[in-house]
Amino acid sequence: MKYIYLSLMALCSTVLLPAQIIDRSKAPKPGPAPVINIADPASFTLPNGLKVFVVTNTKLPQVSATLTIDRDPLLEGEKAGMLSMAGSLMRRGTSKMDKATLDESVDFLGGELGASATSVSASSLKGNFPKLLQLMADVALRPSFSNAELEKIRTQTLSGLAQAKDDPNSIAGNVSGALVYGKNHPYGEFETEQTVKNVTVADIKSYHSTYWKPNIAYLIFVGDITSNEAMKLATEHFGSWTRGDVPKKQYAEVKQPAKTLIAVVDRPSSVQSVISISSPVNLQPGTPDAIPTSVMGNVLGGGFSSRLNQNLREKYAFTYGAGGGVSTDRLVGSFRASASVRNEKTDSAVGQFLYEFNRIRNEAASDSEVTALKNYMSGGFARSLENAATVANFALNVARYNLPKDYYRTYLTKLNAVTPANVQAMANKYVPVNNLVITIVGNAKEIAAGLSKYGDVKFFDINGNEVAPPTEKKVDANVTATSVLQKAIEAYGGETAIAAIKDATLKGSVSMMGQAMQYEQKHVMPGGYSAVVKMGPMELMKQSKNGSEYSAAMQGTKQEVSADDKAQLDAKAALYDERYYLSNAAVKLNLKGIESVDGKDAYDIEIVTPEGSSFHAFYDVKTGLKVQEMRQQEVGPMGKVNVTTLYKEYKEFNGVKIPVQIVIDLGVMKQDISITEVKINAGLSASEL
Numbered sequence: 001m002k003y004i005y006l007s008l009m010a011l012c013s014t015v016l017l018p019a020q021i022i023d024r025s026k027a028p029k030p031g032p033a034p035v036i037n038i039a040d041p042a043s044f045t046l047p048n049g050l051k052v053f054v055v056t057n058t059k060l061p062q063v064s065a066t067l068t069i070d071r072d073p074l075l076e077g078e079k080a081g082m083l084s085m086a087g088s089l090m091r092r093g094t095s096k097m098d099k100a101t102l103d104e105s106v107d108f109l110g111g112e113l114g115a116s117a118t119s120v121s122a123s124s125l126k127g128n129f130p131k132l133l134q135l136m137a138d139v140a141l142r143p144s145f146s147n148a149e150l151e152k153i154r155t156q157t158l159s160g161l162a163q164a165k166d167d168p169n170s171i172a173g174n175v176s177g178a179l180v181y182g183k184n185h186p187y188g189e190f191e192t193e194q195t196v197k198n199v200t201v202a203d204i205k206s207y208h209s210t211y212w213k214p215n216i217a218y219l220i221f222v223g224d225i226t227s228n229e230a231m232k233l234a235t236e237h238f239g240s241w242t243r244g245d246v247p248k249k250q251y252a253e254v255k256q257p258a259k260t261l262i263a264v265v266d267r268p269s270s271v272q273s274v275i276s277i278s279s280p281v282n283l284q285p286g287t288p289d290a291i292p293t294s295v296m297g298n299v300l301g302g303g304f305s306s307r308l309n310q311n312l313r314e315k316y317a318f319t320y321g322a323g324g325g326v327s328t329d330r331l332v333g334s335f336r337a338s339a340s341v342r343n344e345k346t347d348s349a350v351g352q353f354l355y356e357f358n359r360i361r362n363e364a365a366s367d368s369e370v371t372a373l374k375n376y377m378s379g380g381f382a383r384s385l386e387n388a389a390t391v392a393n394f395a396l397n398v399a400r401y402n403l404p405k406d407y408y409r410t411y412l413t414k415l416n417a418v419t420p421a422n423v424q425a426m427a428n429k430y431v432p433v434n435n436l437v438i439t440i441v442g443n444a445k446e447i448a449a450g451l452s453k454y455g456d457v458k459f460f461d462i463n464g465n466e467v468a469p470p471t472e473k474k475v476d477a478n479v480t481a482t483s484v485l486q487k488a489i490e491a492y493g494g495e496t497a498i499a500a501i502k503d504a505t506l507k508g509s510v511s512m513m514g515q516a517m518q519y520e521q522k523h524v525m526p527g528g529y530s531a532v533v534k535m536g537p538m539e540l541m542k543q544s545k546n547g548s549e550y551s552a553a554m555q556g557t558k559q560e561v562s563a564d565d566k567a568q569l570d571a572k573a574a575l576y577d578e579r580y581y582l583s584n585a586a587v588k589l590n591l592k593g594i595e596s597v598d599g600k601d602a603y604d605i606e607i608v609t610p611e612g613s614s615f616h617a618f619y620d621v622k623t624g625l626k627v628q629e630m631r632q633q634e635v636g637p638m639g640k641v642n643v644t645t646l647y648k649e650y651k652e653f654n655g656v657k658i659p660v661q662i663v664i665d666l667g668v669m670k671q672d673i674s675i676t677e678v679k680i681n682a683g684l685s686a687s688e689l
Contacts, residue, residue: 038385038409041395042227046234048243049215053395054230055222057388063223064123064389065133067140067238070218070400071118071211072249073186073331079198081191085153086204087116092149094138099149105135115139117207126224130233137237143208147201157196163670166598166646166663168441171265171462172276172338176439178464179263180278180334181254187332192463215243218399220392254280254332256435260455262350263437265462266444266470268595269618269628271642273346273442276338277353279432281326283333286403289426290328291411292418296426297325298373300360301337305372307356312339318349326430330401335430343443347450350438354454360427364420374415381411444470473594473601481589484603484619485578491624492576493656501525501656503684504575508660508675519673522689529573530689545569546689567609578626586610594621597628598646625650625657641666654680 042054076082091114092099106113111124111132122129122136164170174190181188219238221230256279283289301308301324312322324337337357341349384390394408404410436455440447444459448469451457459469489495506521510533518534530544543552543565550566552559561569571577581587588608595604595618602618615631629645649661660675 038391038394040405041391042230043395044227044231046214046239048239048241049213050217050219050234050238050241051399052219052230052234053221053392053399054225054227055220055388055392055395056224056226057222058224061126061224062123063126063129063221063225064121065129065136065222066119066121066220066392067136068218068220068396069118069212070216071246073251074211074249075184075186075251076189076195077184078195079203080189080195081157082199082203082207083117084191085150085157085196085199086207087118088153089145089150089201089204090120090139090143090208091115092153093144093146094135095142095144096138098144098146102135102139106132109135113139129225133233133237140212141238141241145201145205145208150199150201150204154196154199157191158193161191161193161196165462166665168267168270168274168340171267172274172439172441175263175265175441175460175462175464176276176278176437179261179437179439179460180280181332183464185251185254187254211246213244213246214238214241216246218396220396222388222392251331256280256432257437258435260434260436260438262451262455262457263439264444264448264451264457264459265439265441266459266596267441268443268445268470269597269630269644269646270343270442271630271644272340272342273349273440273447274338274340275346275349275353276336276439276441277324277436278334278336278439279436281333281335281430281432283326283328283430284330285328285397285401286407287328289429291414292422293326293328293426293430295370295373295377295415295418296360296423296430298377299365299369299423300356300427300431301325302373303376307360308337308339308353311352311356312341312349316345316348316352318342318345318352322349322353324353326426333430335432343446346440346442346447347454350440350451350454354433357431357433361424361431361433364424367420370418370420370423374418377415378412381415445472470596475591475594475603479591479603481591481605482582484591484605484624485582485589487624488578488619488626489576489582491657493652497655498576498579500681501575501654502681505677505679505682505684506658506675507677508673510671510673512671513669519675522684523573523575524684524686524689525575527570527573528686528689529569531572543569544689545573546686563611564609564613567611567613581607584610592616600627602627626659651678653678656680 042056043052045051074083093102097105102113109124109128109132111122111128113122113132113136114120120136120140122132124132177188177190183189219234221233283293298306300306301322303309303323306323308322308324312318313320318341319339322337322339324335327334327336337353339349339353397403398405398407438455440451448457459467461467489498492498501523502525504523508519510517510519515535517540519532520534521529521531523529528546530542532539533541539553539556541554544550545566550561550569552561552565571580574580581589587610590606590608592604592606594601596602597618597620601621603621605617605619606614607617608614615629617626618628618630619625620627625647627647631643633641633643644665646663646665647659647661648663649659650657651660652658658675658678662673662675664671664673
């Protein structure tokens with residue numbers, strides 16, 4: 001059938017083509033850019049200065065509203081984190097109702113209501129919208145700022161910061177921002193535990209009373225609503241809002257570094273490096289350079305077919321993806337590029353980034369390359385117009401950035417006019433090659449040596465403070481790989497206490513990508529083991545070993561158990577895998593040195609299994625406890641990935657220590673395992689595995 005269909009298409013193309021000779025060696029000449037008919041939204045200004053835009057769209061009986069405060073960027077200083085906490089706190093209750101009542105009211109109306117430090121938005125069916133807008137106005141103008149709710153937000157924020165300390169992407173973002181803009185700039189500061197602890201309700205109230213003023217605000221209605229209906233609602237709910245003077249902020253000009261800096265943040269546990277390249281540029285929204293620069297940025301690093309991705313991913317296989325581009329901003333724009341690469345390819349990857357930066361400056365892009373990007377961008381622009389909210393955002397941008405009124409109507413004309421020469425000119429203007437901050441988070445011992453050819457190499461901690469280069473720590477001559485594992489067994493409770501364990505059951509939870517699952521691990525000594533992950537009644541994963549029988553299943557589907565998998569199950573069945581490694585003469589143990597794990601010294605032990613695969617286990621020099629494990633592992637469709645397991649906390653049960661807080665880092669995602677219940681010698685039998 002497929003052959004018949006294709007044949008019919010070929011026949012039709014032959015019969016229906018006009019009798020003329022077509023030169024297929026030449027691309028057809030592009031026609032003129034289509035004229036985009038974007039209707040101006042209805043607009044009016046309330047006496048208090050609140051500017052209102054209305055985009056009517058009656059396709060669905062739904063209405064949304066967004067209130068935006070257009071203030072200057074703020075430097076939070078010792079209160080960094082206050083702004084994000086302020087937005088969260090505004091949504092947690094008003095002068096009329098607490099958070100629970102507010103949530104119930106929004107749900108009853110079938111609506112959505114959100115808030116940030118500079119905006120509040122709401123959406124519902126048309127019939128319920130007037131009541132929902134009342135709630136939105138209360139959140140925006142009359143938040144309760146409950147101290148109890150602030151403490152909940154603080155706890156959540158501190159928990160997020162604790163995780164960010166282990167996240168190389170977060171570290172790279174913080175350090176790069178601090179070095180490019182400076183810590184005394186709104187774009188260079190970041191939250192820390194101390195700054196979050198410094199925030200008070202009084203700080204948030206002061207911010208709200210100072211900056212939430214109607215004369216710097218925009219209210220946008222989108223959906224099944226007329227201009228008259230919007231005016232009535234805006235006047236009713238926001239007309240009494242009192243205008244006021246709002247402080248203007250000015251900051252020192254951010255300049256590009258005089259020469260390229262290579263900023264290395266040592267993360268010994270990393271098996272790949274996060275490379276973040278950045279430099280400030282002077283490019284405001286809506287300026288003549290903005291559109292040709294966006295084309296240039298897409299050619300360089302805007303997608304799968306971009307030069308950076310084709311080079312670093314497709315040609316050299318350094319990374320799963322590389323990208324970059326130039327961003328506009330009223331205060332200061334930025335040039336950025338980034339990728340995550342294997343440790344051993346870090347210096348080569350930096351070299352290829354710089355090669356592509358130079359190439360786009362020195363070699364004009366081809367006509368086909370630029371045309372393809374312009375077509376892609378034109379299509380995206382046209383598709384965006386299908387959403388009524390796009391028109392509203394266009395109107396907001398025109399007002400906020402003082403753009404010409406026809407800026408978006410003539411967008412395609414300006415885009416179509418971009419030439420390869422324009423692209424090269426923009427690259428020379430906005431792609432620096434000798435004035436970069438190249439921030440790299442990775443294992444300094446493995447990556448630093450090859451970087452000096454690209455610029456001055458300096459070392460920084462996770463807070464962006466310069467530190468001395470890491471030095472290799474010497475291992476005492478009396479310490480061996482065997483003695484490290486023996487010390488670990490003693491730290492767990494000792495051989496006698498461990499040998500007394502006949503069975504053990506560990507229960508807890510696994511959280512991953514916002515999903516919570518149940519976890520259960522069972523041991524029946526000697527050699528019996530099972531681990532199960534469930535979501536409700538559904539079994540997602542199970543692996544087990546019972547004597548000489550091994551099994552594994554994913555969502556009920558039996559999986560192949562390789563020789564390497566069997567070796568891992570043998571080790572897990574020992575409850576403490578160090579006992580298995582020490583008792584198996586075919587396992588080779590190599591002491592590789594001392595590394596830093598979570599700021600503490602740890603012995604790095606390479607463990608080579610009888611099958612020849614190897615991984616690394618790290619043991620705290622002082623306590624003897626295992627704190628980390630690193631290995632390469634097949635993870636479903638992701639293929640071979642680097643897996644880092646962090647043992648964050650141990651607790652004692654029946655005289656032995658068991659890890660109860662475990663983080664498994666798969667690079668692109670993390671699993672958090674929390675053990676909440678442990679039963680030892682409860683009479684578990686092998687049939688229950």
